[in-house]
Amino acid sequence: MIQSISQSEFADLANVSRETLERLTAYLDLIKRWQPAINLVGPATLADAWRRHILDSAQLLPHLPDDLVALYDLGSGAGLPGMVLAIMGQGKIHLVESDQRKAQFLKEVARILDIDIKIHVQRIETLPPLCATVVTARALAPLPRLLDLAAPLLQPGGHCLFLKGQTLPDELTEARKCWRMQSHSFPSLSEPSASILKLWDIERAPLHRD
Numbered sequence: 001m002i003q004s005i006s007q008s009e010f011a012d013l014a015n016v017s018r019e020t021l022e023r024l025t026a027y028l029d030l031i032k033r034w035q036p037a038i039n040l041v042g043p044a045t046l047a048d049a050w051r052r053h054i055l056d057s058a059q060l061l062p063h064l065p066d067d068l069v070a071l072y073d074l075g076s077g078a079g080l081p082g083m084v085l086a087i088m089g090q091g092k093i094h095l096v097e098s099d100q101r102k103a104q105f106l107k108e109v110a111r112i113l114d115i116d117i118k119i120h121v122q123r124i125e126t127l128p129p130l131c132a133t134v135v136t137a138r139a140l141a142p143l144p145r146l147l148d149l150a151a152p153l154l155q156p157g158g159h160c161l162f163l164k165g166q167t168l169p170d171e172l173t174e175a176r177k178c179w180r181m182q183s184h185s186f187p188s189l190s191e192p193s194a195s196i197l198k199l200w201d202i203e204r205a206p207l208h209r210d
Contacts (some may be wrong), residue, residue: 004048005055008152013189014058016088023087024054024112030109036102040078055187057138058189059176060161061088063186063198064134069093069109072153074124075140081163082136094118096127106181124149133158143171143197147179151202159200166193178203 005013011021029047031040045052050055057080064071064085069092073082076095086093097103103121110117110160120127135150135158143162150160164171168185175181181202190193 001056005051007050010050010055010058010082013055014088016132020088024084025115027079027083027087027109028054030105030112032106034108038105040102040105045191051190053078053080054084056163056188056194057084058088059137059189059196061085061090063161063196064090069133069135069155070094071133071136072127074137074146074149075103076106077139078136080180081104082158083109083115083117083137086115087113092115094120094132096120096124098123123152127153130155135160138163143168143175144178144182147175147181147199147202151179151204154202157200159198160202162197162199163188164195164197165191168195168197172197176205178205179203 007021007025019144032046034040035043035046041053058082071082071092072094074096076082076097079095082093083096095106096121097106098121100121103119106119108163109115110119122140129152131154133155140146146162154160172183179202181199185195188196
């Protein structure tokens with residue numbers, strides 16, 4: 001049984017200031033307020049939101065480069081992980097969400113919490129190529145499909161950070177049929193069976209002819 005964590009336990013784990021903790025709490029309150037009208041997250045996860053959503057997203061922060069130019073969070077939904085990273089002080093974040101109602105939620109969060117963040121209400125496929133130095137995604141799609149979406153956006157030298165569950169080994173095997181890439185996985189802080197997957201030097205594998 002995975003133990004849930006409280007607000008104060010998250011604060012100790014992530015070493016955040018009181019002001020940041022207050023802003024994250026306000027963000028969670030907004031999710032709970034909007035949840036009945038828009039299915040932002042799985043309803044059952046709200047009882048353990050500090051672990052399932054906030055810690056899960058915040059754990060990406062140490063994996064971001066100091067010289068970050070543009071982070072694109074694909075299929076951002078409720079803003080996980082991109083909005084959490086922005087609340088924790090990371091700049092140059094773009095949230096991509098095609099669902100109009102979810103995008104409206106993200107805009108409301110940014111307005112109320114005064115967060116400097118870009119919100120793109122469009123399909124991922126319509127973004128300009130080479131716009132990102134880091135691409136993130138959480139619970140969006142299996143890895144082969146994620147790479148179809150993310151690879152065109154990534155600038156040379158950039159990398160992807162994907163929050164992945166226990167199917168990661170199978171997803172990597174499947175993705176390598178169509179893609180060449182460097183990869184490294186890190187244990188998740190929020191879920192023992194999950195991982196943070198870092199990918200770089202991504203390119204399509206050449207087609208083989210008989």
